[in-house]
Amino acid sequence: MKTIRTRYAPSPTGYLHIGGARTALFNYLFAKHFNGKFIFRLEDTDVARNVEGGEASQLDNLAWLGIIPDESPLNPNNKYGKYRQSEKLDVYHKFVEQLIANGHAYKAYDSSEELAKQHAESEAANVASFRYDANWLKISEEEKNRRDAAHEYSVRLRLPKNVIYKWDDLVRGEIAVNSDEIGDFVILKSDGYPTYNFAVVVDDHQMEISHVLRGEEHITNTPKQLAIYDAFGWETPRFGHLTIITNMEGKKLSKRDKSLKQFIEDYKNEGYRPDAIFNFLVLLGWTSADKSEVMSHQEIIEKFDPSRLSKSPSKFDIVKMEWFSKQYMKAMSNQELIALIGSPKDKIWNELFVDTYKQSCTTISELKDNLNFYLNPKQKLNIPYESNEILKTFYSLLLETSFTVENIQQTINRTKEICNVKGKDLFMPIRIATTFEEHGPELAKAIFLFGEEIVLKRIKSCL
Numbered sequence: 248m249k250t251i252r253t254r255y256a257p258s259p260t261g262y263l264h265i266g267g268a269r270t271a272l273f274n275y276l277f278a279k280h281f282n283g284k285f286i287f288r289l290e291d292t293d294v295a296r297n298v299e300g301g302e303a304s305q306l307d308n309l310a311w312l313g314i315i316p317d318e319s320p321l322n323p324n325n326k327y328g329k330y331r332q333s334e335k336l337d338v339y340h341k342f343v344e345q346l347i348a349n350g351h352a353y354k355a356y357d358s359s360e361e362l363a364k365q366h367a368e369s370e371a372a373n374v375a376s377f378r379y380d381a382n383w384l385k386i387s388e389e390e391k392n393r394r395d396a397a398h399e400y401s402v403r404l405r406l407p408k409n410v411i412y413k414w415d416d417l418v419r420g421e422i423a424v425n426s427d428e429i430g431d432f433v434i435l436k437s438d439g440y441p442t443y444n445f446a447v448v449v450d451d452h453q454m455e456i457s458h459v460l461r462g463e464e465h466i467t468n469t470p471k472q473l474a475i476y477d478a479f480g481w482e483t484p485r486f487g488h489l490t491i492i493t494n495m496e497g498k499k500l501s502k503r504d505k506s507l508k509q510f511i512e513d514y515k516n517e518g519y520r521p522d523a524i525f526n527f528l529v530l531l532g533w534t535s536a537d538k539s540e541v542m543s544h545q546e547i548i549e550k551f552d553p554s555r556l557s558k559s560p561s562k563f564d565i566v567k568m569e570w571f572s573k574q575y576m577k578a579m580s581n582q583e584l585i586a587l588i589g590s591p592k593d594k595i596w597n598e599l600f601v602d603t604y605k606q607s608c609t610t611i612s613e614l615k616d617n618l619n620f621y622l623n624p625k626q627k628l629n630i631p632y633e634s635n636e637i638l639k640t641f642y643s644l645l646l647e648t649s650f651t652v653e654n655i656q657q658t659i660n661r662t663k664e665i666c667n668v669k670g671k672d673l674f675m676p677i678r679i680a681t682t683f684e685e686h687g688p689e690l691a692k693a694i695f696l697f698g699e700e701i702v703l704k705r706i707k708s709c710l
């Protein structure tokens with residue numbers, strides 16, 4: 248059997264987005280499930296739109312998620328050519344020349360004004376939509392030669408008439424488009440850069456890509472790409488077009504929507520676990536046959552079955568994302584968590600802290616925030632407070648015992664008996680005076696975590 252080779256081919260026009268990460272992930276899983284190779288390459292010919300650090304952000308964030316390409320611009324296999332489109336313009340030119348030479352492509356000398364005029368005229372004449380073909384531009388031979396010498400032309404693919412381009416989409420089943428609906432399209436722009444459709448076909452062919460999973464916005468490109476494969480007589484990969492990701496209202500995720508964090512970097516910076524995001528992403532448009540939710544990296548690779556890719560849009564549910572994050576936090580050992588938050592405290596303290604907080608925190612950052620709460624304790628009580636018998640009793644008992652969670656608990660219990668109060672009336676005066684807060688974890692634990700010195704000082708200031 249032929250080696251499975253899949254790829255993720257972003258343009259470095261921005262940082263790694265949820266949508267791109269999901270496309271990369273599905274291609275990665277497809278390759279890994281079938282013991283194939285996953286390739287990362289770059290579509291960087293739209294020079295004006297490239298952003299500084301775009302490539303590195305894509306690769307670094309993928310690596311953070313655990314998606315390591317087998318080949319990339321940093322780890323190329325020279326047999327397959329270059330992994331950045333900007334470095335292989337000569338290759339595209341060579342292939343364009345080949346198509347011109349055998350009549351599958353031609354130079355189109357129209358200027359953008361002439362083209363715009365034609366579009367306007369066909370619109371006025373109510374022609375459904377204008378399809379370019381080699382005969383429409385009428386200019387003299389002389390003018391043509393002038394434009395040729397001045398390189399004022401683009402190159403278009405000559406489409407055959409009434410040919411059906413069809414493919415068995417991995418997600419959607421058979422899709423077919425008639426060549427007459429397309430019109431001769433540009434493969435090389437007048438600035439010498441190939442168009443996306445042309446470059447992607449050359450890349451996929453040279454890199455022996457066997458399966459292409461990409462966003463559904465590319466469905467209309469696929470027949471054009473099939474036409475290019477036909478013109479070269481090349482074998483086509485299999486295509487699958489993933490459904491869109493929407494927000495909770497069912498609207499397509501827009502990068503401009505600031506109410507949702509959409510970049511992998513954001514989650515990384517907030518201390519989400521990469522394995523939790525990996526797990527969450529795979530369920531954005533795929534389900535395992537046994538409907539499992541929490542699955543390890545390896546389990547996901549084993550279970551991945553492309554026939555279970557969803558045919559309907561996937562909702563990006565941040566609540567679900569947080570649920571995953573919590574599951575992964577809870578599953579981590581205390582030791583791992585302690586190492587991640589970098590606590591300077593001793594072992595007993597750290598264990599108690601992590602045990603107390605890991606159930607309720609969604610991210611490592613949240614855990615760190617809670618740690619800071621103890622490392623940099625508030626100096627002032629901001630809640631009105633009057634000294635009372637309960638606190639006095641608690642304080643004098645506390646002075647007599649050694650400072651452990653159990654002893655603090657007993658001290659609270661004895662205060663309860665002596666003062667004959669219970670519930671909120673008992674806890675609140677003690678909680679506020681010791682923690683300077685009205686809420687927090689179990690009282691005895693919170694008191695212990697603040698430490699004897701601070702707690703005694705605080706109580707004194709309240710008495």
Ligand code: GLU
Pocket residue numbers: 256257258290447460461462465
């Ligand atoms: N750069 C294109 C994109 O990010 C790649 C499309 C493709 O996979 O063919 O959408």
